[in-house]
Amino acid sequence: MTDLKALHDAVVDGDAKSAKALTDQAIKAGVAPGDLLGKALIPAMDEVGRRFECNEYFVPELLISARAMKGSMELIRPLLAKGGIQPVGKVAIGTVKGDLHDIGKNLVAAMLEGGGFEIIDLGVDVSPEKFVAAVNDKGANIICLSALLTTTMPSMKDTLAALNTAGIRGKVKVMIGGAPITDAYAKEIGADGYSDNASSAVQLARRLVGKA
Amino acid sequence: MTDLPELQSPPINRLFLVGCEVFTRELHAAVATSERQVDAVWLPKDLHDRGGKAMMHVLQERCDQANPERHQAIALGFALCNNGLVGLRAGRLPIVAYRSHDCIGCLLGSRQRYEDEFRSQPGTYWYSAGWIERSGDGSHLAPLSVPDASDPQWAKMLAKYGEDNARFLWDEMRAQTAHYTRLVYIDTGVGPQDRFAAQAKRKADDRGMAFQRITGDRRWIQDLIDGPWDAERFLVIQPGQRVVARYDGTLVGTEAA
Numbered sequence: 506m507t508d509l510k511a512l513h514d515a516v517v518d519g520d521a522k523s524a525k526a527l528t529d530q531a532i533k534a535g536v537a538p539g540d541l542l543g544k545a546l547i548p549a550m551d552e553v554g555r556r557f558e559c560n561e562y563f564v565p566e567l568l569i570s571a572r573a574m575k576g577s578m579e580l581i582r583p584l585l586a587k588g589g590i591q592p593v594g595k596v597a598i599g600t601v602k603g604d605l606h607d608i609g610k611n612l613v614a615a616m617l618e619g620g621g622f623e624i625i626d627l628g629v630d631v632s633p634e635k636f637v638a639a640v641n642d643k644g645a646n647i648i649c650l651s652a653l654l655t656t657t658m659p660s661m662k663d664t665l666a667a668l669n670t671a672g673i674r675g676k677v678k679v680m681i682g683g684a685p686i687t688d689a690y691a692k693e694i695g696a697d698g699y700s701d702n703a704s705s706a707v708q709l710a711r712r713l714v715g716k717a
Numbered sequence: 718m719t720d721l722p723e724l725q726s727p728p729i730n731r732l733f734l735v736g737c738e739v740f741t742r743e744l745h746a747a748v749a750t751s752e753r754q755v756d757a758v759w760l761p762k763d764l765h766d767r768g769g770k771a772m773m774h775v776l777q778e779r780c781d782q783a784n785p786e787r788h789q790a791i792a793l794g795f796a797l798c799n800n801g802l803v804g805l806r807a808g809r810l811p812i813v814a815y816r817s818h819d820c821i822g823c824l825l826g827s828r829q830r831y832e833d834e835f836r837s838q839p840g841t842y843w844y845s846a847g848w849i850e851r852s853g854d855g856s857h858l859a860p861l862s863v864p865d866a867s868d869p870q871w872a873k874m875l876a877k878y879g880e881d882n883a884r885f886l887w888d889e890m891r892a893q894t895a896h897y898t899r900l901v902y903i904d905t906g907v908g909p910q911d912r913f914a915a916q917a918k919r920k921a922d923d924r925g926m927a928f929q930r931i932t933g934d935r936r937w938i939q940d941l942i943d944g945p946w947d948a949e950r951f952l953v954i955q956p957g958q959r960v961v962a963r964y965d966g967t968l969v970g971t972e973a974a
Binding site: 519521522565568569572603604605606607608629630653654655656657658684685687689690693694 | 768769797799800818819831832835836839840874877878881882885886889890892893896897962964968
């Protein structure tokens with residue numbers, strides 16, 4: 506257990522080198538990949554989220570902890586798949602059509618991955634059709650839409666319309682976020698939820714898939 | 718397309734202008750030729766980086782400095798800027814603001830033109846006189862990966878996060894323009910436009926972005942001072958009202974404060 510505690514702390518502290526080395530050691534020592542995820546990485550990212558909510562951590566701390574977590578995940582991910590360990594949910598995430606600003610999107614993706622979700626990162630300037638395809642072809646059960654500008658916000662509505670037209674709106678939960686986005690806008694366009702930061706996005710996603 | 722009736726009587730002779738420094742040259746040009754008298758204060762162009770609420774509080778504080786004995790309306794030289802107007806209240810004087818996503822629409826002269834440009838090439842980084850001469854070294858197009866050792870922000874990050882994480886954060890923060898492919902300079906015709914355009918072109922060349930110089934249109938910016946304040950281009954916040962976001966294409970509206 507000491508290995509897991511050290512890995513947990515390395516992620517919370519944003520120490521990417523130690524996190525990777527500790528993960529490597531733990532895997533070689535035969536620690537189950539599910540334990541590395543469930544007993545070290547997920548609790549660590551939850552703790553990072555808690556500190557962010559209490560204003561002990563800010564965006565830079567989220568970024569460096571997410572970086573440490575991702576380094577560790579790169580080693581664990583292939584083993585999880587091999588061991589048949591199921592993710593909490595499958596998230597297709599991207600910035601909407603016309604929007605090229607991905608810092609917020611990347612941070613949310615990292616926090617969700619650290620929260621036990623599988624991430625299908627569709628990148629930037631993602632058309633409604635690509636989101637539809639992520640549900641149909643890759644089995645995403647959550648879609649996360651990001652927009653930084655009021656000019657690109659209408660693409661969120663277009664994406665929801667495309668999901669409706671494709672007849673798959675009922676199969677997927679839609680979360681939205683970004684600087685100009687509000688809860689009122691989420692309700693207006695019929696999204697399932699809105700989060701104003703990357704940490705609460707994890708809690709929202711868990712709630713939406715009934716795993717809070 | 719005329720002034721709103723309640724603003725025609727009594728006639729507006731004197732405005733209190735709270736301007737974004739991005740429009741310094743264009744609004745000064747408007748003031749210089751206007752029938753109206755204008756008292757102006759200027760605010761930094763990066764207010765939108767502070768987030769909607771923080772921006773609104775700064776605007777509110779400045780608008781509240783208007784003198785109802787001296788001014789008949791407040792001309793707010795700001796656009797929505799990611800909800801930076803939302804929540805703003807008009808006290809004893811009406812406030813008039815641009816009904817625009819941001820300054821780029823105003824500099825181009827119409828929302829339609831901006832939205833057309835945006836749709837055709839979303840990866841466009843915009844510059845104008847204000848964005849060039851008031852950028853300093855804090856430009857978003859500062860080179861990647863080479864932190865300037867004398868930059869106080871870098872020194873602070875280095876001390877706080879250690880070199881490995883500080884470098885990572887530096888690149889992350891500077892990577893926000895990574896997906897831009899075109900840099901457009903909007904020539905509004907006031908001031909040394911050739912010099913500013915040349916500076917913008919150098920920035921484009923440094924980043925390997927395509928460069929284009931296009932002609933702006935100062936009419937919208939000018940009309941904040943002269944009117945008419947038609948509802949298509951301007952939001953008029955009457956005393957006792959505050960700004961709300963609208964999602965129906967009008968961008969902003971008002972409600973009782």
